[in-house]
Amino acid sequence: HVNGVFALDAQRAWAAADYGNIFYTYDGGATWNTPENIFNTTGVHGFALMGASFLPDGRNGWMVGTRFGPGSPRGIILYTSDGGKNWEEQYPPTNTDLRRVSFPGKRK
Numbered sequence: 001h002v003n004g005v006f007a008l009d010a011q012r013a014w015a016a017a018d019y020g021n022i023f024y025t026y027d028g029g030a031t032w033n034t035p036e037n038i039f040n041t042t043g044v045h046g047f048a049l050m051g052a053s054f055l056p057d058g059r060n061g062w063m064v065g066t067r068f069g070p071g072s073p074r075g076i077i078l079y080t081s082d083g084g085k086n087w088e089e090q091y092p093p094t095n096t097d098l099r100r101v102s103f104p105g106k107r108k
Helices: none
Strands: 002-007 013-017 022-025 047-054 061-067 075-080 088-090
Touching (some): 013 061, 047 075
Parallel strands (some): 002 047
Antiparallel strands (some): 002 013, 013 022, 047 061, 061 075, 075 088
16 A cells, blocks of 8 residues: 655655555656665565655655554654665654654745
8 A cells, every 4th residue: 555645846756655665756657666775674564654755855855654563663764865765764752653744844
């Protein structure tokens, strides 16, 4: 399931999906790809990404979601500073499911 989509503009969009999948398009949705250096799940697909958001610069972005499994913190945050080429985990301040992420301000 794709749970959230964030469009940077008419050509570029990101999608957050189950099993930690991330998809992106740079051609208005004609083709969808996955990042090469996606967050390392070490073979465990125990989370669903629910929401995506990028700053207007198109380089800094976040995906949030929910982990499944005993003993794991519930929420997950993934961050990119290079337009989605590489993702790293950030740790939420609370142990709760995360469903959406957004930033205030005007888009250019």
